[in-house]
Amino acid sequence: xxxxAGMHIIVCIKQxxxxxxxxxxxxxxxxxxxxxxxxxxPLDLYAVELALQLKEAHGGRAxxxxxxxxxxxxxxxxxxxxGADGGVLLSHRAxxxxxxxxxxxxxxxAVARLRPFDLILxxxxxxxxxxxxxxxxVASLLRLPLSTYTSRILxxxxxxITVERLVETGYETLCLPLPCLLTVGKEIGYPRLPTxxxxxxxxEQQVPVWGPAELGIExxxxxxxxxxxxxxxxxxxxxxxxxxxxxxxxxxxxxxxxEFADFLEEHDLL
Amino acid sequence: xxxxxxxxxxxxxxxxxxxxxxGRGLADKLAAIGRADAxxxxxxxxxxxxxxxxxxxxxxxxxxxxxxxxPAFEHALIEPMSCALxxxxxxxxxxxxxAGATSVGRTVMPxxxxxxxxxxTADCTGLDIDEQTGNxxxxxxxxxxNVLATILTAKHRPQMATVRPRSAxxxxxxxxxxxxxxxxxxxxxLLQSPTEWLGLRSFAKDEVNIQDAEMVVSGGRGLKKGExxxxxxxxxxVLGAAxxxxxxxxxxxxxxxxxxxxxxxxxxxxKLYVAVGISGSIQHLAGMRTAQYITAINTDxxxxxxxxxxxxxxxxxxxxxxxxxxxxxxxxxxxxRSQ
Numbered sequence: 082x083x084x085x086a087g088m089h090i091i092v093c094i095k096q097x098x099x100x101x102x103x104x105x106x107x108x109x110x111x112x113x114x115x116x117x118x119x120x121x122x123p124l125d126l127y128a129v130e131l132a133l134q135l136k137e138a139h140g141g142r143a144x145x146x147x148x149x150x151x152x153x154x155x156x157x158x159x160x161x162x163x164g165a166d167g168g169v170l171l172s173h174r175a176x177x178x179x180x181x182x183x184x185x186x187x188x189x190x191a192v193a194r195l196r197p198f199d200l201i202l203x204x205x206x207x208x209x210x211x212x213x214x215x216x217x218x219v220a221s222l223l224r225l226p227l228s229t230y231t232s233r234i235l236x237x238x239x240x241x242i243t244v245e246r247l248v249e250t251g252y253e254t255l256c257l258p259l260p261c262l263l264t265v266g267k268e269i270g271y272p273r274l275p276t277x278x279x280x281x282x283x284x285e286q287q288v289p290v291w292g293p294a295e296l297g298i299e300x301x302x303x304x305x306x307x308x309x310x311x312x313x314x315x316x317x318x319x320x321x322x323x324x325x326x327x328x329x330x331x332x333x334x335x336x337x338x339x340e341f342a343d344f345l346e347e348h349d350l351l
Numbered sequence: 352x353x354x355x356x357x358x359x360x361x362x363x364x365x366x367x368x369x370x371x372x373x374g375r376g377l378a379d380k381l382a383a384i385g386r387a388d389a390x391x392x393x394x395x396x397x398x399x400x401x402x403x404x405x406x407x408x409x410x411x412x413x414x415x416x417x418x419x420x421x422p423a424f425e426h427a428l429i430e431p432m433s434c435a436l437x438x439x440x441x442x443x444x445x446x447x448x449x450a451g452a453t454s455v456g457r458t459v460m461p462x463x464x465x466x467x468x469x470x471x472t473a474d475c476t477g478l479d480i481d482e483q484t485g486n487x488x489x490x491x492x493x494x495x496x497n498v499l500a501t502i503l504t505a506k507h508r509p510q511m512a513t514v515r516p517r518s519a520x521x522x523x524x525x526x527x528x529x530x531x532x533x534x535x536x537x538x539x540x541l542l543q544s545p546t547e548w549l550g551l552r553s554f555a556k557d558e559v560n561i562q563d564a565e566m567v568v569s570g571g572r573g574l575k576k577g578e579x580x581x582x583x584x585x586x587x588x589v590l591g592a593a594x595x596x597x598x599x600x601x602x603x604x605x606x607x608x609x610x611x612x613x614x615x616x617x618x619x620x621x622k623l624y625v626a627v628g629i630s631g632s633i634q635h636l637a638g639m640r641t642a643q644y645i646t647a648i649n650t651d652x653x654x655x656x657x658x659x660x661x662x663x664x665x666x667x668x669x670x671x672x673x674x675x676x677x678x679x680x681x682x683x684x685x686x687x688r689s690q
Contacts, residue, residue, distance in 0.1 A: 315501075345679070
């Protein structure tokens with residue numbers, strides 16, 4: 082941290098498809114995707130919120146960084162309307178088809194270009210790929226200390242940040258030197274709504290678009306060409322189950338409960 | 352063929368053994384297509400490891416163990432764990448490395464994968480060997496379970512993957528199985544950690560980690576009030592189940608976030624899942640649809656949850672739950688008396 086200048090925070094966000102209005106096709110038992118609305122990945126909103134809270138507490142700037150098609154510019158502007166100071170979009174045909182390694186590489190190169198920074202934030206995972214691998218991947222390539230599943234910031238002094246993170250057995254407390262990378266879950270705060278002034282700034286803000294040239298890498302280091310993993314097949318899984326159903330309207334609650342208990346007993350669940 | 356074991360509660364976590372089931376299947380398939388060097392190894396990075404736990408890995412299928420002990424591994428800090436795993440991978444060149452999709456696995460594996468660099472596939476529900484190429488065929492859900500993707504890491508090695516806890520059963524013990532234990536020496540400079548571990552606030556003893564639980568009873572908006580979670584806890588209590596929740600009720604503050612099941616919460620794969628007053632949004636289904644038996648109680652016959660349930664009750668949970676609790680209690684005590 083530069084004394085008097087506050088913190089420089091970079092938040093990595095991703096634009097994802099809105100999946101909440103997905104219905105199931107009763108005939109095939111698979112899911113149908115309605116519409117192609119795009120939103121900021123929900124957990125990234127929490128990362129943006131944390132960045133804004135830290136900025137308010139310590140002064141400084143929060144920039145958002147995103148990799149995606151040209152329309153991901155909308156996600157960056159949405160973060161600006163919440164209060165972020167600016168953003169950079171990584172978008173280029175050579176970046177398309179990047180797996181988590183190629184994405185981590187591109188984002189890490191972009192973050193390096195945005196030095197100096199004190200903190201990088203991201204949501205734990207995105208709702209489309211759901212891997213949760215890019216946050217740790219970026220941290221690793223930049224040789225940064227890392228806390229995943231971060232639930233709370235306890236303190237920040239003397240170039241160190243103390244956090245709590247949610248693990249299987251409880252909440253773990255870690256102290257990391259700055260700069261470091263944190264991936265955050267929902268307990269970190271509640272994402273604020275955009276403000277009118279924020280929306281105006283978002284409309285007027287210049288959001289630079291970078292490609293491999295600006296990142297200083299060859300095109301074949303990213304995109305499908307640079308991805309060690311490849312999706313070779315996509316199937317729509319059958320997720321419907323043909324189950325028994327009872328109604329209290331016909332049987333009454335007691336009888337329905339007995340049928341339920343019968344089901345449990347049949348399957349050795351009691 | 353490597354699996355990464357994890358320490359937990361002074362011993363090794365269950366997933367360490369579940370991984371051997373996956374690993375054995377893959378090692379055997381590799382051997383079947385002529386890869387004679389396909390041994391099943393388990394990497395154990397820990398502190399104050401028990402010899403009995405190490406032998407257990409061998410009894411349950413590991414042909415070889417690479418064991419490294421250091422205080423640096425005590426709290427699974429990322430830098431020492433990742434540097435050590437990367438060191439061992441570079442030294443011994445495994446074909447495949449799999450780990451559990453736990454908070455440790457999901458952090459260490461990507462940290463390592465990008466440095467090799469190699470491909471890593473998260474949260475696999477299926478792993479197989481392609482008979483033609485010998486490649487690892489990785490299957491995983493994505494887009495909230497909307498699609499099932501098949502993934503290959505054709506050229507890079509090792510092929511890395513994480514698998515969900517409880518997605519395979521621990522292999523049985525074979526009493527006279529023998530294996531090799533190699534004590535690895537990790538160079539001191541790789542065991543440094545800039546991050547300090549300061550402590551752990553454990554969950555209360557009765558607050559079971561829902562991901563380890565065999566049964567989960569979850570409550571949703573149909574409960575109407577936070578206090579009504581008492582009904583969920585009651586049913587969970589008589590069944591011996593953990594308590595889960597939909598995103599909606601966590602957002603309302605009725606129950607804390609560690610109980611949330613779904614896309615922005617936890618993924619569970621229990622033997623039994625009971626969804627009470629939950630409509631069954633895609634986000635929620637993504638977190639529990641691999642449960643062996645899914646059951647639901649909801650007043651709305653059109654609720655999407657019924658389409659994925661093996662057994663459903665269309666009715667008022669305020670009537671059904673108490674009746675069910677009573678019924679289960681009676682049957683269980685009858686069982687106990689007759690034993």
